[in-house]
Amino acid sequence: MHPAFQGLLTIIVGVGGCVAYYYFSNQFLDRVLCPARGKHAGRNINRANMIRPWLFLMPALIALGLYLAYPVFETLRLSLTDRSQGGAFVGLANYQQMASEPKFWEALTNNFLWLLIVPAFSTMFGLLAAQLTDRIGWGAIAKSLIFMPMAISFVGAAVIWKLVYDTRPLGQDQIGVMNAVYLSLGGDEPQQWLTIPFWNSILLMVVLIWIQTGFAMVILSAALRGIPEETIEAAIVDGANPFQVFFQIKMPQISSTIVVVWTTITIVVLKVFDIVFAMTNGQWETQVLANYMYDKLFRANDWGVGSASAMVIMLLVSPILVWNVYNARKEMR
Amino acid sequence: MDNIAGTKSSLTWAVHLSVALLVALWLFPTVGLLVSSFRTADQIATSGWWKSMFPAVQNLTLRTAAPSDQVQEGTLYVLQGNLFEVDGNPRPEATISVWGTSSRNIDAYEAGQTADMGEDGRLTVQENGQYRLEGDTEFTDRRGERVFVTAETPPEFTWRNYQNVLFDPTNREGMTKAFFNTLTVTIPATIIPILVAAFAAYALAWMDFPGRALLIAAVVGLLVVPLQLALIPLLRLHNELGIGKGYLGAWMAHTGFGLPLAIYLLRNYMVGLPKDIIENARVDGASEFQIFVKIILPLSFPALASFAIFQFLWTWNDLLVALVFLIDSTGETTVMTKQIVELLGTRGGNWEILATSAFVSIAVPLMVFFVMQKYLVRGLLAGSVK
Known part of the structure; x- marks a missing residue:
C-alpha cells in the first residue's frame, strides 16, 4: 500500500476511532450504565459524573503512561541489567563502566559548558532584541526575522552553519564566511573550524543560540510590555537614564520570566542531539550526552550503558521538573 | 547622561543600527544557503556566495572544437567558433581578460592576441570567446586544443539544482x-x-x-x-x-x-x-x-x-x-x-x-x-x- 494512502487511512481510522470512542463511551455511560431516569436517576447522574472525566482522560492517560512514564522506570531497570547476560541484574556495573570511559566525561563536561553558555547567551541576545525592537517602527518585522530560525530544523541549521564554517585549501577562494573573515582580518591560513577542540564545541553552541534567541525574545518582549507604564514614567521623572531604567526598573520586574526562559532553554540544551549528530557526530571532543547515549544504544548496541547515560540526562533534568511541578501546584491553590 | 533630551536622537539611531545589525547577523547564514542553492557546483566551489551578486572572475579550462570540424582556406587549415559554446549553448556574457595554452602559464596572452604554438598552429582568442586556430598543416589530434582562460562572468542563478x-x-x-x-x-x-x-x-x-x-x-x-x-x-x-x-x-x-x-x-x-x-x-x-x-x-x-x-x-x-x-x-x-x-x-x-x-x-x-x-x-x- 502506498504510504500516502496508509497515512490517509491512519488519519481516518485514528481520528474516526478517537471520535467514535469518545462519542460511544459517553452514550454507553448515559444510556446503559447510568441512565438518568427511573428511580435511581439522581444517584445515576452523580455516578455518571464521577466516571465521565476518566472516559475523557483515558486515551491520554494510556498514551502518557506508556510513552513517557513507563519508559522512565524501564530505562532505570535496563541501566541496572546487562543485555549480553540475558538481562541479568548487575547493580551499578553499567554506571561504573560508563564512569571509566573518557568519552563519557568529555560528554558530561561539554554538556555543562552547553548548559552555561547557550541559555546565557540566548537569553541575553533575546533580551537585547526584545528591548531594542520594542522601540522602533519596523520592530515587528525585525522580530519575525530573528524568530525565524525557530522554524528551521536542527539538521537544516546544521547544514546552514556548516557552510559558514566551511574550509577551502590555502590559495583558493574561501566559500565559508568564517574563514573569509578570518583571512581578511589577517589570519595566516584557513582553519578547519570544526576540528579545533573546545572552539568547535562553542561553534556548535552558536547554532543553538541562533535558534533559541528568537524564543527568548518573544517571551521576554511580552514580559517587557507587561511592565506597568507608571513605574517607568516615575523613574524617568526622577531622572533615571535609559540604562538605569532598563537595569533597575525593568529587569527586576521580569526576573521571573527570565528564569522561565532560562530553564526552558536549559531543557532544550540537555536534549540536544541533532546538531552534534549532523555536524561532528561527537568527533574532535564535541561529544554531548544525548549523542553519547545514541552511540551506545544504536552503534555499540550496549543498552546497559546507554540507559545509564539516559538516566544521567534524566537526573540533570529532574531539578527543573521538581521546580516546575512545585510552581504549577502553587499557582493552582 | 546628564542630558537625556540631548542624547535622545543619537540613541534612537543607535537602536535602529543595532537592530539592523542583529537582524542581518541572524539572517545572513540562511540567506547564504538560499543563494547557494541557486548556483552551479562550479560557482559555489570557486567563490563565496556573497560574491555571487557581483561579476565573478573565474579560471576556466575550455576546448576548441575537434579537428574534425576544420575547414581549408587556401593553404591554411582553420578551426573557429566560440570557446564558451558547449553543445550549442552559448554563454556570450563572459568576458575573457587573459588566456594561455599551457596549464603552467594560464595568463600568457591578453584577449585579442595571437599565440604561436609552432607546428600546432596559431591561436587567436577574442574577449567574447571567439577564437580562430590556423595551421599550415592539417590538424590530426582527435580532440580540440585546450585553452585556459581567465574570464569575468556575470552573476548567474539557476533552477537546475531544484530540478x-x-x-x-x-x-x-x-x-x-x-x-x-x-x-x-x-x-x-x-x-x-x-x-x-x-x-x-x-x-x-x-x-x-x-x-x-x-x-x-x-x-x-x-x-x-x-x-x-x-x-x-x-x-x-x-x-x-x-x-x-x-x-x-x-x-x-x-x-x-x-x-x-x-x-x-x-x-x-x-x-x-x-x-x-x-x-x-x-x-x-x-x-x-x-x-x-x-x-x-x-x-x-x-x-x-x-x-x-x-x-x-x-x-x-x-x-x-x-x-x-x-x-x-x-x-x-x-x-x-x-x-x-x-x-x-x-x-x-x-x-x-x-x-x-x-x-x-x-x-x-x-x-x-x-x-x-x-x-x-x-x-x-x-x-x-x-
Whole structure:
C-alpha cells in the first residue's frame, strides 16, 4: 500500500476511532450504565459524573503512561541489567563502566559548558532584541526575522552553519564566511573550524543560540510590555537614564520570566542531539550526552550503558521538573 | 547622561543600527544557503556566495572544437567558433581578460592576441570567446586544443539544482520520496494528539473529580522528561507488539511525546474560558459531550492552532524519533532530515546538492511559520509565562 494512502487511512481510522470512542463511551455511560431516569436517576447522574472525566482522560492517560512514564522506570531497570547476560541484574556495573570511559566525561563536561553558555547567551541576545525592537517602527518585522530560525530544523541549521564554517585549501577562494573573515582580518591560513577542540564545541553552541534567541525574545518582549507604564514614567521623572531604567526598573520586574526562559532553554540544551549528530557526530571532543547515549544504544548496541547515560540526562533534568511541578501546584491553590 | 533630551536622537539611531545589525547577523547564514542553492557546483566551489551578486572572475579550462570540424582556406587549415559554446549553448556574457595554452602559464596572452604554438598552429582568442586556430598543416589530434582562460562572468542563478533534487526520477538521492514520507509522518502525528489532548484538557479544566490536581502536576512533570529515555523501552515494546519499525510506530511515538505540551497548553487556555457559558449550557441540559464539541472546541481554536503548529514543526523537523522508530534497514521510509544527514556524510563537499536539499526541507516550515506566526507566538506565551 502506498504510504500516502496508509497515512490517509491512519488519519481516518485514528481520528474516526478517537471520535467514535469518545462519542460511544459517553452514550454507553448515559444510556446503559447510568441512565438518568427511573428511580435511581439522581444517584445515576452523580455516578455518571464521577466516571465521565476518566472516559475523557483515558486515551491520554494510556498514551502518557506508556510513552513517557513507563519508559522512565524501564530505562532505570535496563541501566541496572546487562543485555549480553540475558538481562541479568548487575547493580551499578553499567554506571561504573560508563564512569571509566573518557568519552563519557568529555560528554558530561561539554554538556555543562552547553548548559552555561547557550541559555546565557540566548537569553541575553533575546533580551537585547526584545528591548531594542520594542522601540522602533519596523520592530515587528525585525522580530519575525530573528524568530525565524525557530522554524528551521536542527539538521537544516546544521547544514546552514556548516557552510559558514566551511574550509577551502590555502590559495583558493574561501566559500565559508568564517574563514573569509578570518583571512581578511589577517589570519595566516584557513582553519578547519570544526576540528579545533573546545572552539568547535562553542561553534556548535552558536547554532543553538541562533535558534533559541528568537524564543527568548518573544517571551521576554511580552514580559517587557507587561511592565506597568507608571513605574517607568516615575523613574524617568526622577531622572533615571535609559540604562538605569532598563537595569533597575525593568529587569527586576521580569526576573521571573527570565528564569522561565532560562530553564526552558536549559531543557532544550540537555536534549540536544541533532546538531552534534549532523555536524561532528561527537568527533574532535564535541561529544554531548544525548549523542553519547545514541552511540551506545544504536552503534555499540550496549543498552546497559546507554540507559545509564539516559538516566544521567534524566537526573540533570529532574531539578527543573521538581521546580516546575512545585510552581504549577502553587499557582493552582 | 546628564542630558537625556540631548542624547535622545543619537540613541534612537543607535537602536535602529543595532537592530539592523542583529537582524542581518541572524539572517545572513540562511540567506547564504538560499543563494547557494541557486548556483552551479562550479560557482559555489570557486567563490563565496556573497560574491555571487557581483561579476565573478573565474579560471576556466575550455576546448576548441575537434579537428574534425576544420575547414581549408587556401593553404591554411582553420578551426573557429566560440570557446564558451558547449553543445550549442552559448554563454556570450563572459568576458575573457587573459588566456594561455599551457596549464603552467594560464595568463600568457591578453584577449585579442595571437599565440604561436609552432607546428600546432596559431591561436587567436577574442574577449567574447571567439577564437580562430590556423595551421599550415592539417590538424590530426582527435580532440580540440585546450585553452585556459581567465574570464569575468556575470552573476548567474539557476533552477537546475531544484530540478535535479526534486524532479529527476533517476536521482536516487532525490528528495521527492523523503518529502512525501515526511508529510506522511507529520499529518497524522499532528492531528491525533490534538484530539486526544483536547478531551483530556477539558476534563482537567472543567470537570471536578478526585486526583485532578495530581494529574495536572503529573502532566507538568512529564513536560520535561527527555524523550531519550523512551527510545529503548518503546522500541522493545513496538517489537513485542509486532509494530516493529514503521509509520505506525512513529505516529504513536509522536503522539505520546506531544501529549504533555498539548494537554498543558489546551488546559491553560480552556480554564480561562468564561465560566458562565459552560454553566448556562449545563443548566439548559446539554451533556458534557455536547458542551465540549459545540462550545469548548470552537472557542479553543487559537490554542488548538498554536499546538498544531508546534507539533507540525516538531514532527517535520524531527530526526531522532524517525531514526529510532521509523526508518528500517530498507530505507524506504526515510525522511528528509535523515536524508540530509546522509548527504552530509556522503556529499559533504557538494554544496549545490546539500543546500538545495536542505532548503526543500526548510521551505515548508518557513511558510507555516510566516503565515501562522501569530498563533505560534500565542502558544509560546501560553506555554511558558505562567
